[in-house]
Each structure stands twice: as structure tokens, then as C-alpha cells.
Amino acid sequence: MIWLTWRQMRAQTLWTAALIAAACTYLLYLAADLRDTYQLTITDCTTACDSAKHAFADQFGPGLLLIGLVLIAGPALIGAFWGAPLITRELETGTHRLAWNQSVTRRRWLAVKIALVGGVSVVFTGGLSLLLSWAAEPFDGLVNSRFEPLTFAARDLAPFGYALLAFTLGLVVGILARKTLVAMAVTLLVFAGFQLLMANVVRPQFADPVTTTVEWTDANAIGQIDSFGIGPMGAGIQGYTIPGAWVVSDYIPVYKGDGTEVTEDDLYACDTQGGTPDDCMVALDASFTVSYQPADRYWDFQWIELGVATGLSAALAGFAFWRIRGLN
Structure with a gap:
């Protein structure tokens, strides 16, 4: 099963890994440049420090925002290109009749797929998130706006939950739609809607202001x-x-x-x-x-958002395990 899963997903895994490697290379370069500039213009500043802080933020803000947008869009793309085709590809080609009638049961087949493919998507997204959080540490400390929607969703723990949720969402949409292109499009739209709902409606309810x-x-x-x-x-x-x-x-x-x-x-x-x-x-x-x-609630909100995404992912995975028994 592990070898078969790799054979089926190796193209998506390799091009995704290449994109992640390119993003990591850029982040390492950006982190070094950011820290050197911070030392020269902020730490060693003696005059006109306010203008130096604004110039520093203007210099590095766009690059960090670009990587942040990649991290926010990345889970949706993983859900569409990894999660959605996982079962629809088998259904459209008819190979499910062979794959699900061997010694490996449907549920075991699905468990391996979720563990390997879903696990890789979480590792890829989460690793990039942690690297971005480390690279942007001096910038975030200076600007001090980690609750900004585009910053919050691209830092620390939240992307781990988003990656898992997007993957299981794509899986379930694929089961229901049974058509790969339809499932991919619906996954992108639903997950984008979830992110907007989370940032504007759900997250503000995590704690009374x-x-x-x-x-x-x-x-x-x-x-x-x-x-x-x-x-x-x-x-x-x-x-x-x-x-x-x-x-x-x-x-x-x-x-x-x-x-x-x-x-x-x-x-x-x-x-x-x-x-x-x-x-x-x-x-x-x-x-x-x-x-x-307050600023000291940042990590509480990160853990809550991770918990919400993980809980929804568990519910979607449970539905997938139940529904796969009736597919033919």
C-alpha cells in the first residue's frame, strides 16, 4: 500500500516539494538579509529611528506578505490537487473495483492514504510555516501585528490545521462529487470560504474582548x-x-x-x-x-484555531470512512 500510494502521488509530491524547497531557499535568504538590516538600522540606530523603522517595514513587508499568501493558498491547493483526486481518480478509471476487492480493506486503504498523503501535506505546510515564523521574527517583533488576518493565518500553528482540514475536505468533496474537476473546484471555493469565515466570524468569538x-x-x-x-x-x-x-x-x-x-x-x-x-x-x-x-492571547487563539481545524478534519475523515463502504 505504501509503495502504491507513492507511485500514485509521486508527481504531485515532487512538484510540491520543489515549490516548498524554492520557498525555503528564499526564506533563508530573506531571514539573513532581514537580520543584517535589522542590526544595522534598528538595533544600532541612534537618530531618526522612527523613520528607520518605517523604512525597514516597507522593505521587508512585501516579501513576507508574499510567502504568507503562499502559505494561506497552499492548503487549498493541496486539498484540490491531493485530497480531491484521491478517490475520484479511482472511481473515474474504475480501478476501485480492483483495489478494494483485494486483501486490503477499503478502510485500511483509506487509512493509509490519509496517513501518508495527508501527513505529507501537513509536514510540508507546517514546516514552511515554522520557517516563515522564524525568518520573520525580528519583523513581527517590530511591527507587532501578529493578529492581522494575513499574518495570523500564515504563522506558527494555524497552517498545520489548515493543511489537514483542506486535505480531508478535498477527500470528502471527492467522495460526494465523484468527478475530479468538480471536486477540485468545489474544494477551492469551500476552503476559501472557510478561511474568510474563520477570520471574520469565528476567530473573534474565541474569547470576549x-x-x-x-x-x-x-x-x-x-x-x-x-x-x-x-x-x-x-x-x-x-x-x-x-x-x-x-x-x-x-x-x-x-x-x-x-x-x-x-x-x-x-x-x-x-x-x-x-x-x-x-x-x-x-x-x-x-x-x-x-x-x-490583548497581545497575550495570541497563542491561545493559535491553539484554538488549530483545535477547530483538527476537529473538523476528524469529523470529515470519519464521514469518509463511513461513506467509502457504500461506494461502488
């Missing part, structure tokens, strides 16, 4: 205000970042010291009196309430 009131005088000490002004919803902050944390508040109303919202008239009065907007907000004793997931 922390809610805190921030005085305007402390706003830039605790985090950073992206933009502030008047809009359809009144005066407020559009985008507030806290280093390392995941701010879940999109639009944040700003309140005066008496508890009422800052209005357009207040902002107009500030303009006529002169001074900076910060001076005006301080004079109004302004504050705002922000909800966020």
Missing part, C-alpha cells in the same frame, strides 16, 4: 489613532491600533468629559479658536472606549 476607556491624553501612549474627524456617524476615530493587540472596534465614538458625544459644532469651535485637534480634545476632556483582544 477586553473593553477599556482611554483618555485622549493617553491615546497615543497606549496605541495610535489612524484618523479622527466627523462622519455620517458623528465625530469619532476610524482605526485605532494597540501594539500586539487585535482591536475589534471599527468606528469609535469620542465623548466629552460630561459624557456627551463630540459634535461637529465642537470641532468647528476648535477650528475657530486655533490650536491642534489634540489640544482641542484635551480641552474637552475627551475619551473613547475601545474593545480589543
